[in-house]
Amino acid sequence: MQPNLQRLIEKGVVWQGQTKASQADHYIKTGFSKLDELLGGGWQTPGLHEWQLEAPFSEQRLLLPLVQQAIEQGVAVFWVNPPAQLSAASLHYHDLADAMHVVVEAKGSDACWALEQILQTKNAMAFAWLPQKETTSPKVRRWYKAAESGQMGIVISGFSDHPEARPYSNRLKIRLTENGLALDILKRKSGWPVENIELS
Amino acid sequence: MWLYCHFPQLLLDSLLRAQPEFEKQAVALYQVQNGQSLIEQSNQVAQQAGVSQGIASVMAIALCEDLKLKEYSVAKEERLLCGVADHLYQWAAKLVLEPPQGIYVELDSLEKLYGGLSNTAKTLHLAVKQLGVRSQLAVTNNALAAKVLAEADAPLTMNDEKTCHQLKGLSIKSSGLPDKVVRDSLSAGIFSIGDLLDIPVSDIGRQLGKEALFYIQELKGELKTQRASDFYQPSERFFQHVDLVSEVSNWQGLRFPMKRLLNELESFLYQRQKVVQHIKFQLYQRDKSCSEVRVATASPSWRAQSFWSLLQLKMEQAPLSAPVLEVSLQASDFSSLSVKKSHFFHDAKDTQGLFPLIGKLQVKLGENAVYTPAVSDDPRPGINEYKQPPCRFGGFSVKPVKRPLWLNHPERVNLDEWSLSNGPERKRCGWWDNQPIERDYWIATDSKHRKGWLFYESGQWYLQGWFS
Known part of the structure; x- marks a missing residue:
């Protein structure tokens, strides 16, 4: 590939056309029909998705429907480097406590290593809270390759000021609003980026 | 019928199995006896250099400069023998240990299982081979005879006549009798076990002592040694x-x-x-x-x-x-x-x-x-x-x-930055373990529309968790 083109791809200014998702891909509903439509059916599985949060603790409305469906499918949920103590009482309240929550307390490279191990393991779903500086392109590529064997992972981090291309399936910016959520889809498999999606 | 398995270099073979990189080097085990250090076991490379059992360690080093020496320990070899018995227990239940280097296997109870004596012996022979240590086996209807033949490394045979012939042909030095009895036998012109068997039992007791008498009686099957009570029980x-x-x-x-x-x-x-x-x-x-x-x-x-x-x-x-x-x-x-x-x-x-x-x-x-x-x-x-x-x-x-998904250690907050929405939920408890609480819990929203879990206690507001 030409170096100039490679540089443009790394900057994220080139949209690369893909063949239509294969029949083997599955989608997990996001809990919002509008978002399902925009993402081509929901969260792609296998896949690796990025949620950039405007402020910490803003992910719950997207997270809980995903955990619910993971549990219905008999998949173990791993919480890597969570931002605070995960409450068993809350999981119980949301009817999510019946099975399969494993919290992994690790920072930095250990957390990245743990995420890769989890994504390589069948019947596991991973949520990982990592700062932008940890989610370098080579690491994301490794996680993406690990997830390709059938798993789904969500990397949750803060807003990126200078977004560069990363091999995530979908990249979302998430803001909480008075009425619910507002999203910018920075990258999606099924189309161009879109901004200011209101979900309530 | 009995099978006797003799492992002449059990400790050394196990050492070399653990570190196969030393197989091509001369290695020997020594034991200190009466203040003298003597070679007890040596591998093939050392034996080719002339390092054999019984020679002094000093002599062994003179013969082979690169010889690696390590102290022999009966206790360690006995422990290894238990490991061997554990392995053989997969094929045979009636095992009697003869520490530190031998195991008797009772065969009569296995013949039906493995389809005859020959197949039983073959099966056990294969099981012993799996251990990867040097072994010498013998099968006879007399346990002591099996032991003597195995220790003398006689060729394995199932034929009674042949085993009897092998036994009689063995030197008195291979009998396993105490050194003094062997010396007395040699001075009396008894050079083989066959010679010993030819002498009337009454004369043996008189000439060579009680030990030789019991030995020959056991070899002839006139004295039964009770082994059934000693059957090996695998460790828990x-x-x-x-x-x-x-x-x-x-x-x-x-x-x-x-x-x-x-x-x-x-x-x-x-x-x-x-x-x-x-x-x-x-x-x-x-x-x-x-x-x-x-x-x-x-x-x-x-x-x-x-x-x-x-x-x-x-x-x-x-x-x-x-x-x-x-x-x-x-x-x-x-x-x-x-x-x-x-x-x-x-x-x-x-x-x-x-x-x-x-x-x-x-x-x-x-x-x-x-x-x-x-x-x-x-x-x-x-x-x-x-x-x-x-x-x-x-x-x-x-x-x-209803509880927040995320819990923090309570941290002080300024209520001006929050707007209370649900509450209060009063908690007044904990008197039983000296960690009492008196709190009013509220759900509140911050300027970024996040829902937090706040409580009021002792005139101060605290944030304990997040719902958003």
Whole structure:
């Protein structure tokens, strides 16, 4: 590939056309029909998705429907480097406590290593809270390759000021609003980026 | 019928099996007897250089400069013999140990199982070969005769006449009789066991003593030695020990012996249809100190590979603290393979991959870093939350109440930055363990539209969790 083109791809200014998702891909509903439509059916599985949060603790409305469906499918949920103590009482309240929550307390490279191990393991779903500086392109590529064997992972981090291309399936910016959520889809498999999606 | 298995170099062979890199070097074991250091066992390379059993260690070094010497220990060889018996127990139940180097196997009870005497002997011969140590076998209807023939390394045969002929042809020095009796026999012109058998029993007692009398009576089958009560009972716990030919100062050098110990554990567990979760390696150093390496799998396992992959992670974490001379592996607290314990993954599609993953995470990050959140029936928020090891499922006895997904250590907040929406939920409890609380809990929204869980106590507002 030409170096100039490679540089443009790394900057994220080139949209690369893909063949239509294969029949083997599955989608997990996001809990919002509008978002399902925009993402081509929901969260792609296998896949690796990025949620950039405007402020910490803003992910719950997207997270809980995903955990619910993971549990219905008999998949173990791993919480890597969570931002605070995960409450068993809350999981119980949301009817999510019946099975399969494993919290992994690790920072930095250990957390990245743990995420890769989890994504390589069948019947596991991973949520990982990592700062932008940890989610370098080579690491994301490794996680993406690990997830390709059938798993789904969500990397949750803060807003990126200078977004560069990363091999995530979908990249979302998430803001909480008075009425619910507002999203910018920075990258999606099924189309161009879109901004200011209101979900309530 | 009896099969006798003699392992003439059990300790040395085991040493070399643990460190095969020394097989091409001259290695010998010495023992100090009456103040003199004598060679007890030597490998083929050493024997080719003239280092044989019974010569002085000084002489051995003179014959072979590169000779690696290590002290012989009867206790260690006896322990190894128990390991051999554990292995043979898979094929034969009636084993009698003859420490430190021999095992009797009663064959009559096995003939039907394996289809005749010949097949039984062949099966056991193969089982012994699997051990990878030098062995000498003999089969006869007389246990003592089998022992004498095996120790003399007579060719294995099932033919009674041939064994009788072999026995009679053996030198009196190979009889296993005490040295004094052998000397007396030789001076009386008795050179072979055949010569001894030809003498009337009454004369033997008078000429050579009681020991020779009992020996010949047992050999003739006139004196039955009761062995049934000594049948070997396999140990209920696993303990295996490997001596190293020379000090090992890095993990790389310990990989082979440690893997071998794990394979032996796998075989031990497989035989008993048991599983184990915690195992302990002990690494013995020169100054008699000992360091421990503990490995625990997420769920009980019998597979060597499950423990090996975790052990490799431990090896990567830190270099070996000091050079190691011996390694042992211990395991106990076995559970039955068939018992299905309730755990978090009871409904998962395929849990096979999850347990090794959890084990791997625990080894690399520490056991406390990988857990499953759980809740007790304590009414105090936060205090009721605790961590439990992953893969255990205790069920929930408490009624579900709305609680935030994320819990913080309470931190002071300025209420001006929040707008209260739901509450209060009053909590006044904890008198029973001197951690009383008197709080009013509220759900409130901050300027970024996040829902927090606040409480008011002693005139101050605190944030304890997040709903958003």
